[in-house]
Amino acid sequence: MAQIFPVVMAGGVGTRFWPLSRERFPKQFLDIVGSGSLLENTISRLLPLADAANTYVVTNRIQSDIVSRQAPLIPKENILVEPFGRNTAPCIGLAASWIRRVDPEALMVVSPADHIIRNTEEFLRILRLALHVAEERDALVTIGIQPTHPATGYGYIQITEEELDRNPYRPQGVYQVKTFAEKPNLETAERFVRSGDFLWNSGIFIWKARTILKEIELHLPDLHEQLVPLQASLGEPNYPQVLEQTYGLIRSISIDYGVMEKAGNAFVVKGEFGWSDVGSWDEVVRQTPIDSDGNSLRGKVIVRNSSNNFIDAREKLVAAIGVEDLIVISTPDAVLICRKGESQEVKEVVDFMRRKQMNDYL
Amino acid sequence: MAQIFPVVMAGGVGTRFWPLSRERFPKQFLDIVGSGSLLENTISRLLPLADAANTYVVTNRIQSDIVSRQAPLIPKENILVEPFGRNTAPCIGLAASWIRRVDPEALMVVSPADHIIRNTEEFLRILRLALHVAEERDALVTIGIQPTHPATGYGYIQITEEELDRNPYRPQGVYQVKTFAEKPNLETAERFVRSGDFLWNSGIFIWKARTILKEIELHLPDLHEQLVPLQASLGEPNYPQVLEQTYGLIRSISIDYGVMEKAGNAFVVKGEFGWSDVGSWDEVVRQTPIDSDGNSLRGKVIVRNSSNNFIDAREKLVAAIGVEDLIVISTPDAVLICRKGESQEVKEVVDFMRRKQMNDYL
Numbered sequence: 001m002a003q004i005f006p007v008v009m010a011g012g013v014g015t016r017f018w019p020l021s022r023e024r025f026p027k028q029f030l031d032i033v034g035s036g037s038l039l040e041n042t043i044s045r046l047l048p049l050a051d052a053a054n055t056y057v058v059t060n061r062i063q064s065d066i067v068s069r070q071a072p073l074i075p076k077e078n079i080l081v082e083p084f085g086r087n088t089a090p091c092i093g094l095a096a097s098w099i100r101r102v103d104p105e106a107l108m109v110v111s112p113a114d115h116i117i118r119n120t121e122e123f124l125r126i127l128r129l130a131l132h133v134a135e136e137r138d139a140l141v142t143i144g145i146q147p148t149h150p151a152t153g154y155g156y157i158q159i160t161e162e163e164l165d166r167n168p169y170r171p172q173g174v175y176q177v178k179t180f181a182e183k184p185n186l187e188t189a190e191r192f193v194r195s196g197d198f199l200w201n202s203g204i205f206i207w208k209a210r211t212i213l214k215e216i217e218l219h220l221p222d223l224h225e226q227l228v229p230l231q232a233s234l235g236e237p238n239y240p241q242v243l244e245q246t247y248g249l250i251r252s253i254s255i256d257y258g259v260m261e262k263a264g265n266a267f268v269v270k271g272e273f274g275w276s277d278v279g280s281w282d283e284v285v286r287q288t289p290i291d292s293d294g295n296s297l298r299g300k301v302i303v304r305n306s307s308n309n310f311i312d313a314r315e316k317l318v319a320a321i322g323v324e325d326l327i328v329i330s331t332p333d334a335v336l337i338c339r340k341g342e343s344q345e346v347k348e349v350v351d352f353m354r355r356k357q358m359n360d361y362l
Numbered sequence: 363m364a365q366i367f368p369v370v371m372a373g374g375v376g377t378r379f380w381p382l383s384r385e386r387f388p389k390q391f392l393d394i395v396g397s398g399s400l401l402e403n404t405i406s407r408l409l410p411l412a413d414a415a416n417t418y419v420v421t422n423r424i425q426s427d428i429v430s431r432q433a434p435l436i437p438k439e440n441i442l443v444e445p446f447g448r449n450t451a452p453c454i455g456l457a458a459s460w461i462r463r464v465d466p467e468a469l470m471v472v473s474p475a476d477h478i479i480r481n482t483e484e485f486l487r488i489l490r491l492a493l494h495v496a497e498e499r500d501a502l503v504t505i506g507i508q509p510t511h512p513a514t515g516y517g518y519i520q521i522t523e524e525e526l527d528r529n530p531y532r533p534q535g536v537y538q539v540k541t542f543a544e545k546p547n548l549e550t551a552e553r554f555v556r557s558g559d560f561l562w563n564s565g566i567f568i569w570k571a572r573t574i575l576k577e578i579e580l581h582l583p584d585l586h587e588q589l590v591p592l593q594a595s596l597g598e599p600n601y602p603q604v605l606e607q608t609y610g611l612i613r614s615i616s617i618d619y620g621v622m623e624k625a626g627n628a629f630v631v632k633g634e635f636g637w638s639d640v641g642s643w644d645e646v647v648r649q650t651p652i653d654s655d656g657n658s659l660r661g662k663v664i665v666r667n668s669s670n671n672f673i674d675a676r677e678k679l680v681a682a683i684g685v686e687d688l689i690v691i692s693t694p695d696a697v698l699i700c701r702k703g704e705s706q707e708v709k710e711v712v713d714f715m716r717r718k719q720m721n722d723y724l
Contacts, residue, residue: 019681302714304707316694317723319381319711322701323688332678335697339684345666349681352664361679 010113019334028113100209118274144199150189155201173270281343368408372475381696390475462571480636506561512551517563535632643705
C-alpha cells in the first residue's frame with residue numbers, strides 16, 4: 001500500500017463548549033473527556049497508520065500556536081495555516097496539494113480534530129478497509145456512522161440501495177454515496193433512521209491526494225484554478241502571499257456538496273466504533289462514566305444529597321448541595337450551570353455576550 | 363438622658379455563608395444584602411443615638427484590621443480586641459469597664475454585628491423606649507422579637523405573664539424576663555410560638571454600664587474578680603498583658619444565662635422591625651427582593667429559562683440555563699450551588715473541608 005498521510009482539520013470555532021471553550025481556544029483543544037485534548041487524541045489515534053512526520057494539521061492563524069503546543073511531534077512545516085476559513089473543500093485542496101508534492105501516490109486520511117472515538121481498534125479496522133477501497137478503485141471514501149438514534153445534531157449520508165447488488169464490498173459494509181443531508185429536524189431524522197439507508201456523516205475522508213485533486217478539478221473547477229498557482233508556490237518564498245491571495249478569491253464550500261455528492265466514485269464505509277462529534281455538553285455527559293449516584297465529577301468537587309450531575313471544576317472548587325440533573329462547568333472567570341438536556345442554549349448565551357460585547361468572556 | 367454608648371459585638375466566626383464568608387472574613391464583614399457590610403449597617407443604624415466617638419466595637423485579633431477598615435469613623439481606641447472569644451458576658455464586661463471609665467452614668471446599647479434590620483425607624487423607637495426603662499429603673503433590658511414563625515434557628519426569651527399586671531410599661535410592650543431558651547426543635551418552637559409568651563432572642567441589650575457591672579458582680583462573681591485588675595489597667599501600659607492574663611482565666615459564658623436570667627431587674631421590650639439574624643443563605647434569600655421571574659440576581663449573571671434562583675456572582679460570571687430554586691454563590695476560588703431549603707448543609711461542606719484540610723477554601 002502507498003504511504004498514508006493523516007490530515008487533521010483543526011480550524012473549528014465552536015461556541016457550544018463555553019465557558020471551557022472560548023473564541024481563541026475552541027473545542028478541539030479542550031480535554032473534554034479527561035485523556036488529553038480532542039486534537040491530541042485525534043492525532044494519536046491515527047499514529048498506527050502513519051508516522052507523525054506524515055501527519056498534517058490544517059488550522060488558522062489564531063490557533064496555530066495552540067496546535068504547535070499540543071502536537072509537538074508534528075513537523076512545524078506540516079501545520080498548514082489557512083488565512084481564512086473557507087469550509088472543507090479548500091482546506092482539503094490545500095492539504096492534498098502539499099501531500100501530492102511529497103508522494104504522488106499518497107493516501108490521505110482526513111479527519112476533523114474534534115470527535116470522540118471510543119473503539120480505536122475498530123476505527124482503525126474500518127479505516128484500513130476504506131484505504132483499501134480508495135487505493136484499489138481510485139475512489140473517494142467517507143465513513144458513515146451507523147445511527148443509534150435520530151440525532152438532529154449530525155448531517156446524514158444517504159447510501160444508494162440500487163447499487164448495492166453490484167457492489168463487491170457489500171459484505172464488508174461499503175456502499176455508494178447517494179446524497180448528503182444537512183442536520184435534519186427530529187421528524188426527518190426519525191424518517192432517515194427508519195429508512196435504513198441513512199448514516200451519520202462523520203466528516204472523515206479517505207482518498208489518494210491525486211484523486212481528490214482530480215475530482216476537485218472536475219467538480220469545482222474554480223477552486224482548481226485557484227489551487228494551480230498555489231501548488232506552484234509550495235515551498236517557494238512567495239507561498240504566503242499566494243496563499244493569502246488564493247484564499248481571498250476562494251469561495252466557501254464543503255467537500256461533501258462540492259465533490260463527494262457529484263463524484264461517480266464516492267463510497268461510504270459503514271462504521272460503528274463509539275463515534276461522537278460531541279456537539280454539546282449534553283453529548284459529553286452521555287460519553288462520560290458516572291458514579292453510583294449518577295454523578296460525573298471532575299476536579300475539586302464536593303457533593304451532598306446530589307445526583308445525576310456532571311460537574312467539571314478543574315479551575316475552581318464547586319460545592320453542590322441537594323441538586324440533580326445539572327451540568328456545571330467552572331472556569332477561572334465564568335461558571336455555567338445548565339439543566340441537562342438544555343445545553344443547546346449555551347450557544348444563545350454566547351450570542352448574548354457577543355451582542356453585549358462581553359469580550360472578556362468570549 | 364445620659365450619654366449613649368453603642369457597643370457592637372463583631373467577633374463571630376460563622377461558617378454558614380461559605381463560600382462568601384471564610385474563617386478570616388466571617389459574615390459580619392460581608393455585604394450580604396447589597397448595602398454595605400452587616401457591621402457597617404449595624405454601626406450606621408445606631409449613629410442617630412450616639413456619636414461615632416461614643417461607639418465601641420469588640421472584636422478579636424484576626425478581625426481587628428477588617429473592623430478598622432470597615433469602621434473608619436470609630437476611634438481606634440474604641441476597637442476593643444479580645445485575646446480569645448469567651449462568649450458575651452466577658453465581652454460585655456470589658457466594654458462596660460471601658461465605658462464606665464469614660465462616663466459613670468453611661469447607657470450602653472449592645473448589639474451583635476451580623477443582623478439585618480429592615481425598619482430602622484421602628485428599631486430606634488424601640489431602643490429609645492428600652493433606654494428609658496434602663497435609665498429610669500436601673501434595669502437590664504433586652505429586645506425580644508415578636509416571632510413570625512416557629513423558627514428553629516433562634517434562641518427564645520420567655521416573658522413573665524404574672525408580672526405583667528404590675529408592669530407600668532405593659533401598654534408599650536415591656537415585660538419581665540422569665541427564662542432564656544436555646545434554639546428549639548420544631549415541635550418546641552411551635553409550642554413556644556403558640557404559647558404567646560416566647561419572643562425571639564435578639565441578643566441586643568440596653569443598660570447602664572455601672573448597672574451591668576454591678577449585676578456581673580452579683581451573679582458572676584468569678585468574672586467580676588477577673589475584671590477588677592483589668593479595670594485598674596485600662597489605659598495603662600500593662601493593659602495588654604493584664605487583658606491576656608484575664609482572658610486566659612475567664613470562662614466562657616453568655617450574658618443571657620450568666621446574668622439576665624438571674625437578675626431581678628431584667629426586662630424585655632417587644633419589637634417588630636424586620637429583624638433577622640440571617641443565619642443561612644436561605645434566610646438571605648427570604649430577605650432579598652425578586653424580579654418577575656422570581657430570581658434575585660447580583661453581579662455578572664446571565665439567565666435563560668430559569669426562575670426562582672438566588673445568584674450572587676460578584677466575583678465571576680455565572681450563566682444559568684433552565685434551572686430553578688437554586689442558590690448560587692460564585693467567589694474567586696469557589697462556587698456554591700445549593701437547592702433552596704438546604705443551605706443548612708453548607709456547614710457540613712465546611713466541616714468536610716476542614717477534615718480534609720482544604721485550608722485554602724476555609
